[in-house]
Amino acid sequence: MNTFTEENYLKAIYHGAANGGSASTNEIAAALNTKAASVTDMLKKLAEKKLINYTKYQGVTLTPAGQKIALSIIRKHRLWEYFLVEKLNFKWDEVHDVAEELEHISSKELVDRLDDFMGNPKYDPHGDPIPNRKGEFKAHELKPVSGLSVNEEGVISGVRDHSSSFLQYLEKTQLTIGKKIKIAEIHTYDHSVIVQSGDKRTHISREVANNLLIAL
Amino acid sequence: MNTFTEENYLKAIYHGAANGGSASTNEIAAALNTKAASVTDMLKKLAEKKLINYTKYQGVTLTPAGQKIALSIIRKHRLWEYFLVEKLNFKWDEVHDVAEELEHISSKELVDRLDDFMGNPKYDPHGDPIPNRKGEFKAHELKPVSGLSVNEEGVISGVRDHSSSFLQYLEKTQLTIGKKIKIAEIHTYDHSVIVQSGDKRTHISREVANNLLIAL
DNA sequence: CCATATTTTTAGACTTATCTAAATTTTTTA
């Protein structure tokens, strides 16, 4: 098996090398709160184990073996987040750190039973897709609120920023996953947006509109 | 916080120094599958941190601070075992290794919510008491089957041997926690015992009788 | 009660993951 640390590197590389690109040393260092020199050391080790494709100075991508591990970590992370919110009544902004620990519990049996216990959910509390036991998943087709025009409608289905401060803000303004909203107004001056959900109108900044994702 | 490894040492010392005694270096090494020399190194470190009382060659006991940590690990271990059996349908002989990992998840909030989610159970699937959030617990008053006389009755309430082979044996012979049994016969030759549960009579060896615990 | 056996500790070495500082490579830009 792999260490806790190796798993974190693979996960960071997976996220950093999303949609066809490659992850850079600095990017990985930032994601893991470590130094570039430490990352270089670990990249050599992971390449040795054939979990990543690595050539000096060129950034890295996951091999199929590395991707399989990364997806199993992500599956565990998201299933545990779902469990924490749906079964243990955690708030969606409180689950990240706990799930960061739980994702490293190795038992596959445990995760698969947990998955069944919860009825095989397809999305976690933040709208991110949960890979199934084979590592397959389907992401929602999402657009940021900032990409919509006046009178367009949609359902809040994801976030781009997973920080607890952003999630708490959304909670307070009731702009949570599953809410149906309509773009009421767009202020061309600062690109802020007024969204309507039922009777309630909420004025959100351009930044918030950028980080709030809608399924059309 | 403490490392995973330190927590395992504290737990081993807790178990090794049960009922007033002290734990020896070799005993700890055996429990943790490591070497005596490694144990000595770690004992120095734990003494430095004031988690154990240690004088060279004299064995060790936990300080109040060390005991508090050990009990929190044991609480987590037993609560997770309960969860695995009661919610995820694991068998009682399958949960130990998974719980060994889960017990190191640090969030106190998580454990306390898990405790509530399950209705604050007092005993784990093997009959061991689960410490409450203050670390308090009450063990069953237990006697091994080998300590009973013919015609005495009691309820199976614990095991001394937690190995999966023993638990599987009990499962197969239906001698599981909660079963009411009566001593039907004792063979003085080999100290084996015939126990009666309902209509069923089961012949068990002295060794099994020693490891099966009864509440009177 | 002393010699032997057992237990425990010390000494020195290794591995993993990390760091800082310096060197090298790549990228940017003037």
Add this chain to the structure above:
DNA sequence: TAAAAAATTTAGATAAGTCTAAAAATATGG
């Protein structure tokens, strides 16, 4: 396109936890 800036890698150190082999302390038993 060459100089400066940024990114990355190398070199050398450190800390945690482990090991083996040898030394020291304690326990045991004739």
